[in-house]
Amino acid sequence: MTTPSLPRLIVSGLSGGAGKTINSLGLARAWAEAGRTVAPFKKGPDYIDAVWLGLAARGICANIDPFFMSEDTMRSLFWDRAAGADVAILEGNRGLFDGMDTEGSCSTASVARALETPVLLSLDCTKMTRTAAAVVAGVSGFEPGVRLGGVILNRTAGPRHRAILRSAIEHYTDVPVLGALPKISPDPIPERHMGLVSNREYAGQEDILGNLARIMRENTDMDRIWAMAQSAPAPSQAIAPLWPDAPAAQDVTIGYVRDAALWFYYEENLEALRRAGAHLVELSLLSDAPWPEIDGLYLGGGFPETLAADLSANTAMLQYVRGLAESGLPIYAECGGFMYLTQGVTYEGTDYPMAGVLDVHTEFRPHPQGLGYIEARVERENPYHPVGAVVPGHEFHYSACVTNAPSAHPTVLAMERGKGTIDGRDGIVKNNVFAGYAHIHAFGAPWWAPNFVAAARRFKDGSRP
Structure with missing residues (x-):
């Protein structure tokens, strides 16, 4: 055609x-x-x-x-x-x-x-x-x-x-x-x-x-x-369908936070989740409104540092998200979402407690701590990325991950390009939580959305880590 x-x-x-x-x-x-x-x-x-x-x-x-x-x-x-x-x-x-x-x-x-x-x-x-x-x-x-x-x-x-x-x-x-x-x-x-x-x-x-x-x-x-x-011509070659396969039935619910604090999402990532079988619901970490029942949670990037006081003040939400993580809910967190899951964020000299899912802290600094494209090799089992795969992505953050015990935090990604989270690594995994500074694109990691939906399906069916 x-x-x-x-x-x-x-x-x-x-x-x-x-x-x-x-x-x-x-x-x-x-x-x-x-x-x-x-x-x-x-x-x-x-x-x-x-x-x-x-x-x-x-x-x-x-x-x-x-x-x-x-x-x-x-x-x-x-x-x-x-x-x-x-x-x-x-x-x-x-x-x-x-x-x-x-x-x-x-x-x-x-x-x-x-x-x-x-x-x-x-x-x-x-x-x-x-x-x-x-x-x-x-x-x-x-x-x-x-x-x-x-x-x-x-x-x-x-x-x-x-x-x-x-x-x-x-x-x-x-x-x-x-x-x-x-x-x-x-x-x-x-x-x-x-x-x-x-x-x-x-x-x-x-x-x-x-x-x-x-x-x-x-x-x-x-x-x-x-x-x-x-003056631009018609394309000189046939254009293949962007989504050649029919979408799967949406049998799990994955929430994604889109508010003033977290809103960095590629629309193709959300569409890939839908086509893999997820019904998506938009959520907020800043609101007091109760969340619906979900089988997975996607925390994108954003500006949690500039809204750290508001995020920290919503203690009920901090406790709720921590409880979801402890229950084994699949949670995929990128950059700002990772910061929300830590013990706290230091911004302009003030410490703001966060959800405390991960035993690390982040500090905002005056210059970029990670900037540009990344490539990371998957070295350990996790629900989202297959071992041996090379994950392309990017990072752009002014915060740094701080910990007194780097070896105490299991990470699955070895950075072949880029800075990562801890000692040249990224992707901290705890239960079904995957969190780090790397942002991915669904077309660069086509396995991610099906694996995320599969993890949500296992959780819904009662399988726990």
Whole structure:
């Protein structure tokens, strides 16, 4: 079956901080305000930018990441999520050609090639004029198969600066200048230690996104950007179904916490659990509302440190979760969820007691303690990952795991890349609890969801560890 074409573009830059987030959010919201259905995507493992893109597009953003998935799976995910949309916009990460090696594997450029999608370059023009033309020319001709469809000039100083930049780029290259944004002060997007502030902790996101849409409308040629997106071809090869197998009957219930403290989840992870046979229910650690009966619990990442006082004050919930863990309930906890299961979190000099399931403590520190992709070999039996498998994932945390007795905590993952939790290892296991700093993606660990559901089924049937 032939897949029809779809207007689409990738917003990238020369490095992080080039202005691509402003351009991506502004374009997505401007098109949404114009009545178009926008399919948003984020390249890389970032949860926070992805949520903001989803808000801007008034939809759900998917992460496209060649570290976790093959090119075929990337294409399947893209076209599955873009079905029915009027346009798709994908925000890149880092610089356009920045990858994991000299060849640029896992770069935004590699995604642009795989998805046959033109690139809109966000160029930071601070203290630069004619050199911008050399940069654009270099980017345009650097890598075969990557089509630079246009450039937006960011952080321009004034009309004269913009005129020189535009004239030089259009004289020396055939790349059209599709917009020029002034320097914007203060920064219109709130940030903190892990990037953008969570929308769950910030009430002004609609004003921010509306302002960004206005900035793009007033300073870019929206018609020519739309024409660039329309120039994307139909896919040159057949697109396989993202989920080729029929879903299993949902015979167990798995809860997942989604509140202001914990909300980092890939939608594909949740869908993988559903298709493996789980009925999912959304829960909160901050609310006093009673939970329904569950057969498993998924604790994602988030910002438990900034809400540590509220989490710690909800002592009934702390005791309840500890009781669930002691009963043998399968619990899978990633990063922030792991922090919640420890004895406590130290944040800005104050210790906040947590659920006490694991006999370790976490301390928030001023610099990242783990940052980037990870690969971990499974060395010990556990309910979720088979022994011998290599689990790809990522970690991004400012807290550190603290313990006086590292050997007292059974861990199942040996880090081949990344920091982990304790002495180069991750995945602390206790009863049916698996907890650590690593985040995984269901397409990178396809066994995870079926194994999690199987563990929930054993628990429901009365089997205990």
